Amino acid sequence: MGIATATEQSPPKPNPKRLSGMAGFPVNDRLLRTCRRQPVDRTPIWLMRQAGRYMAEYRRLREKHTILEIIKTPELAVEVTLQPINAFDLDAAIIFADILPPLEAMGLSLDFIRGEGPVIHNPLRIAADVAALSVPDPRERLGFTLEAIRLVRRELASRVPLIGFSGAPFTLASYAIEGGATRNFVLTKSLMYNQPEMWHELMDKLAAMVGDYLKAQAEAGAQVLQLFDSWAGALGPADYCRYVLPYSRRVIQTATTSGVPVIHFGTGTSGMLEAIKKAGADVIGVDWRVDLADAWCRLGDDVAIQGNLDPVALFAPLHMLEKHVASILAQANGRPGHIFNLGHGILPQTPVEHVAALVYMVHEQSTA
């Protein structure tokens, strides 16, 4: 399916009031063209967690609602999704959601605890726990996000494309097994090494769930999909290939049947980019721990790349931030297929005016 089709696949039913308010915004298809490595006038930029705590608008809404309330109330999710689009000249919106709700849909008890992050109250311990996991239709159990996608598409009226996303099987497995964030992945890897049948059953179910969920998001109107395998870099290349790659590949195969491009993101993956490429995504996301030119050289020119500013570079003075941006763009060297982004999510303490400056710099410095 071509870009034009992807852009049009869920035809926007514009709200006339908003549309008039957006007069003068042309259709921005930089991101979609870049995913396909087609030339664009300026390097597109969006930021992981661009709707988040660094924005006062978001913090105000969070005073009244929990993260899960916002995710599960389509009108609130729409509002938060649009906050950064209204504040900055970003080239894409990303639906406000989290990487973990698929686990809740499968039967795990998910919670976000202030200061601690995500918690799974009933982590997987024995084979029966994995056997008990269901793989429901995402339209039944994750319909709130699909509805939010439909609403955002209408509101955006093709102003910028909308990204859908999910956690990838390995990253989801690590939360499901550890019960939350982890430093050393001891329980996750121990299960992987010691109970391979249980591991493969779990990854099989997760791959089915995540593949269906991403596909449903594309059908609801998401024009690009990002698979967050945030913690894939906890594994060595051989373990990644054996225990994870087949499942991520299956997810990407299912997701791309919708004709929508897929971005495959991970951190700490500098040592196994070749393996990650084998999962088959259109775009590979890399963190800042590798030179973009080096990463692209290893990945080859037949794939687009997303990255890779250190999120903490946004805390630098602007003249220095400008040099970081220039360095990344110089490494991309004008090749079609570079999406500018951070190497991981934007941090809550980030100065908001530096975000505006970053978006401006990327566009200005990359003008053809």
Add this chain to the structure above:
Amino acid sequence: MGIATATEQSPPKPNPKRLSGMAGFPVNDRLLRTCRRQPVDRTPIWLMRQAGRYMAEYRRLREKHTILEIIKTPELAVEVTLQPINAFDLDAAIIFADILPPLEAMGLSLDFIRGEGPVIHNPLRIAADVAALSVPDPRERLGFTLEAIRLVRRELASRVPLIGFSGAPFTLASYAIEGGATRNFVLTKSLMYNQPEMWHELMDKLAAMVGDYLKAQAEAGAQVLQLFDSWAGALGPADYCRYVLPYSRRVIQTATTSGVPVIHFGTGTSGMLEAIKKAGADVIGVDWRVDLADAWCRLGDDVAIQGNLDPVALFAPLHMLEKHVASILAQANGRPGHIFNLGHGILPQTPVEHVAALVYMVHEQSTA
């Protein structure tokens, strides 16, 4: 200085009782030869944090003493240093100490809090804090570790060589600035970007302190030195080269004036091995996030390499651990200059019998 000289430089004055107990142990110089990329009969192995909580002997001692008490009481440090040497057929001892005491010597208040790890009670905040740091003679402020090194050398009687170590300037700076462990290094990098003069003054002092300290350890009898830049991988390659490399290089230059080989260790460095090599160590330590063959290909044959088993692989069943070992040895491919180690410190929950098995497997599988 040749290997023979290094081995003999602090002539052991053996305790006859212990020596008789060690009859039959020949001088083991595998590690020293491997640091120089000379052929050996078997691949040498030691483990980061080999004296630690996974051993019952260590846990018993820790019931009575804090970490800092053990470090600062040479007799206790000797006892702990020798625990893994007496329990396993390891090819090196590493002096029991920590990467952070140089910060205490410079005027910071260091503590280890159970369940939390290291804490600096007076972290660096303003330029005056950095100006106030002293660079004392390590023989005055860190004499307890130097004395422990002398005692261990005597006890070991050349049975295996002894490794001395210190935290590297960047890793020390991150603890000094953040006040403890950190996930995102926001304060550290913010200082680096926003107050470059303060940063360079701090790194300058840390490089002087660490260089002197390592040199003093060699003079006390340490036969190999390891520089732990555990968190260097938090930086991108360009920032590493600009803000860190000159200081690590200076440390290594100072340390090697003693004629002792230096191992330069970091984690998450897969994307910048070439930059790390420029610091000039004899051996580069890599974590498990990169294939050893790939790392060595990028580093070149003129440097030895240490690594790189995932510490969690020790939780795998033995037949699987054996395959992990075989894979690493196959990648080293019999080249001189491979020190087998974990990619990071051994974890407290590690099954102790798997450690014995690992040492056996490495020796057996690598027998020429």
